[in-house]
Amino acid sequence: MNxxxxxxxxxxxxxxxxxxxxxxxxxxxxxxxxxxxxxxSWPPTILPNNVTFSNYITAFNKGNFVTYFKNSIFVAVAATxxxxxxxxxxxxxxxxxxxxxxxxxxxxxxATLMIPLQVIMVPIFIVLRNLGLYNSLWGIIIPPAATPTxxxxxxxxxxxxxxxxxxxxRIDGASEWRIFSMIILPLxxxxxxxxxxxxxxxxxxxxxxxxxxLSNESKYTIQVAIANFVGQFSVDWNSLLAMNIVAMIPxxxxxxxxxxxxxxxxxxxxxxx
Amino acid sequence: MYRWKKxxxxxxxxxxxxxxxxxxxxxxxLFGFYVSFTExxxxxxxxxxxxxxxxxxxxxxEFWTILSRTxxxxxxxxxxxFGLSMVLAIILDRNIKAKGFFRAIFYLPTMLSFIVIGVxxxxxxxxxxxxxxxxxxxxxxxxxxxxxNARTATIMVxxxxxxxxxxxxxxxxxxxxxxIPGVYYEAAEIDGASKWQQFRHITFPLLKPxxxxxxxxxxxxxxxxxxxxxxxxxxxxxxxxxxxxxxIYQQAFQVxxxxxxxAMSVMLFIILGLLTIVQFKVSNRGGxxxx
Numbered sequence: 001m002n003x004x005x006x007x008x009x010x011x012x013x014x015x016x017x018x019x020x021x022x023x024x025x026x027x028x029x030x031x032x033x034x035x036x037x038x039x040x041s042w043p044p045t046i047l048p049n050n051v052t053f054s055n056y057i058t059a060f061n062k063g064n065f066v067t068y069f070k071n072s073i074f075v076a077v078a079a080t081x082x083x084x085x086x087x088x089x090x091x092x093x094x095x096x097x098x099x100x101x102x103x104x105x106x107x108x109x110x111a112t113l114m115i116p117l118q119v120i121m122v123p124i125f126i127v128l129r130n131l132g133l134y135n136s137l138w139g140i141i142i143p144p145a146a147t148p149t150x151x152x153x154x155x156x157x158x159x160x161x162x163x164x165x166x167x168x169x170r171i172d173g174a175s176e177w178r179i180f181s182m183i184i185l186p187l188x189x190x191x192x193x194x195x196x197x198x199x200x201x202x203x204x205x206x207x208x209x210x211x212x213x214l215s216n217e218s219k220y221t222i223q224v225a226i227a228n229f230v231g232q233f234s235v236d237w238n239s240l241l242a243m244n245i246v247a248m249i250p251x252x253x254x255x256x257x258x259x260x261x262x263x264x265x266x267x268x269x270x271x272x273x
Numbered sequence: 274m275y276r277w278k279k280x281x282x283x284x285x286x287x288x289x290x291x292x293x294x295x296x297x298x299x300x301x302x303l304f305g306f307y308v309s310f311t312e313x314x315x316x317x318x319x320x321x322x323x324x325x326x327x328x329x330x331x332x333x334x335e336f337w338t339i340l341s342r343t344x345x346x347x348x349x350x351x352x353x354x355f356g357l358s359m360v361l362a363i364i365l366d367r368n369i370k371a372k373g374f375f376r377a378i379f380y381l382p383t384m385l386s387f388i389v390i391g392v393x394x395x396x397x398x399x400x401x402x403x404x405x406x407x408x409x410x411x412x413x414x415x416x417x418x419x420x421x422n423a424r425t426a427t428i429m430v431x432x433x434x435x436x437x438x439x440x441x442x443x444x445x446x447x448x449x450x451x452x453i454p455g456v457y458y459e460a461a462e463i464d465g466a467s468k469w470q471q472f473r474h475i476t477f478p479l480l481k482p483x484x485x486x487x488x489x490x491x492x493x494x495x496x497x498x499x500x501x502x503x504x505x506x507x508x509x510x511x512x513x514x515x516x517x518x519x520x521i522y523q524q525a526f527q528v529x530x531x532x533x534x535x536a537m538s539v540m541l542f543i544i545l546g547l548l549t550i551v552q553f554k555v556s557n558r559g560g561x562x563x564x
Binding site: 021 | 280297301379385396433507
C-alpha cells in the first residue's frame with residue numbers, strides 16, 4: 001500500500017514536470033489557431049472560440065514565406081546529401097586505411113570540434129565573400145558539410161567492419177570505389193541513417209550561419225525570416241506564431257518517424273548537437 | 274597494381290572533406306588569429322597593430338562586464354542542465370511505466386531550433402498578453418515583467434536554455450547508465466547499501482566519462498548561444514542579456530571593427546580551451562572509476 005502511494009506520487013511529480021516541456025509547444029499551437037482579436041484578449045481564452053487557419057494563410061501570403069520554406073528545404077536536403085557523401089568517404093579512409101597522416105588528420109578533425117563557428121564567424125564571413133559565396137545558398141550548404149562530428153561518427157562505426165571483407169573483395173579485383181560503394185556503404189546503413197537525420201535537423205535549425213551569410217531577403221531560410229520578423233518594431237504575433245509552428249513541423253515529423261535513431265546516434269557518439 | 278591503388282585510395286577518399294574543411298575551418302581559424310592583431314574595417318586592407326586590440330579589450334570596462342555576465346550565464350546553465358539531466362536519466366532508466374513516453378517528451382524541445390524556442394517563450398512571457406502572467410493573476414499574484422526587467426530576463430534566458438538542452442544530455446546519461454553492469458547493484462543490495470550509497474559509490478563514479486562529455490559539451494554550447502537570445506530578448510533590456518557571442522557579432526557586423534571582434538573571438542577560444550583542460554583535469558583526479 002505504502003509502495004503504491006509512493007508510486008502514484010512519483011508519477012504525479014514526473015507528469016507535472018513533463019508538462020513544463022510540452023505545454024509551451026501546445027500553447028503556441030493553440031494560439032496560432034486564434035483570430036487576431038482573440039489572440040490578445042484579456043483574460044486570454046484557453047481554447048480558441050473559433051478555430052481558424054487564417055494566420056497560416058496570412059503568413060503564407062505575407063512576404064516570401066513560401067520562398068523561405070523552399071530555401072530551408074533546399075539547404076537542408078542539399079547539405080545533407082553533401083555531408084553524407086564526403087563524411088562517409090573521409091570516415092572510410094580514416095577507419096580502414098593505414099596511411100601517412102591518418103592519425104594527424106583524425107586529431108585535426110577532433111580538435112576542431114572545439115572551434116565553434118561562433119569563434120571563427122568573422123574570418124569565415126570574409127572567406128565566403130572572397131569566394132563569391134556571400135548571399136548565396138551554397139554559402140550555407142558547403143562549409144558546414146565537412147562537419148567533424150559526422151566524420152567522427154562514421155569513422156567510429158566503420159572501424160567495426162572486419163578487414164577481411166575488404167581484402168577478399170580486393171583479391172576478387174574490385175576497384176576501391178566499388179568496394180566503398182557496394183560493400184562499405186550498405187554495411188554502414190545504421191550510422192548513415194543517424195547522420196542523415198541529424199544533418200537534416202542541424203541544417204534546418206541553423207541560424208547564425210545563414211544569418212551571417214544571407215543578406216538578400218529572397219535568400220532567407222525560415223529561421224532567419226522568423227528572427228527578422230521578431231526584430232521588427234511591432235511584432236505581428238499572428239503570423240509569427242503560425243510561422244513558428246510551420247518551422248517546427250519538419251523536425252517533429254523526422255522525430256516521430258526516426259525516434260530510435262536519435263537515441264542510437266547520441267549513444268554512439270556522445271557527441272555535440 | 275592493387276597495392277598502389279590501395280596506397281592512393283585513402284587520400285582520394287578524404288580529399289573532398291579535407292578541402293572544404295581546410296578552406297572553411299582551418300584557414301579561417303588561422304586567418305582570424307592574424308586579424309586579431311590588425312585594425313580592419315573590411316573595406317581597406319588590414320593594418321598590423323600588434324597587441325593593440327587586446328590592450329583595448331583589457332582596458333574596456335564593457336568587455337569585462339560582458340565577460341562576467343557571460344560566465345554567470347554559462348555557470349548557471351551548465352550545473353543546472355547537468356544535475357537535471359542526470360536525475361531525469363536515473364529516473365527514466367529504471368523500469369517504470371511509460372518511460373519511453375516521458376523520454377520523448379523531455380527530448381522534444383531539443384529538436385526545435387533556438388529561434389522557434391525563443392519566439393515561443395517570448396510569447397508565453399509577454400507582460401500584457403503572456404499566459405504566464407495570466408496564471409499568476411489567477412493565483413492572485415502580481416504580474417512580472419519577465420523579459421523587460423534585467424534580473425528576470427537573465428533568469429528566463431537561463432531557464433529557456435536549460436529547457437532546450439536538458440533532454441539531449443538526459444539521453445546521453447541514459448546511454449551511460451546502460452553501460453553500468455547490473456551485477457554491481459545486485460551486489461550492493463546484498464551488502465545492504467542504501468539507494469543513496471549505491472548512487473554515490475556506483476552510479477556517479479561509473480558515469481564519470483559521460484559526465485565529462487556532458488560538462489564539456491554543455492559548456493561549449495552555452496558559450497555559443499546566439500539565436501535564442503537574439504529572438505527572446507535581443508540582448509536586452511539594455512544590454513543585460515548581451516553575451517560574448519552577441520558582442521562579437523555586433524562589433525564585427527554592426528560596428529565593422531573586424532580586428533577588435535577577432536580579438537574577442539580569440540579570447541573566447543582561449544577561455545573554451547582552458548575550461549576544457551580544467552574539466553579534463555578535474556575528471557581525471559581520483560583515478561579511474563573501475564579501479
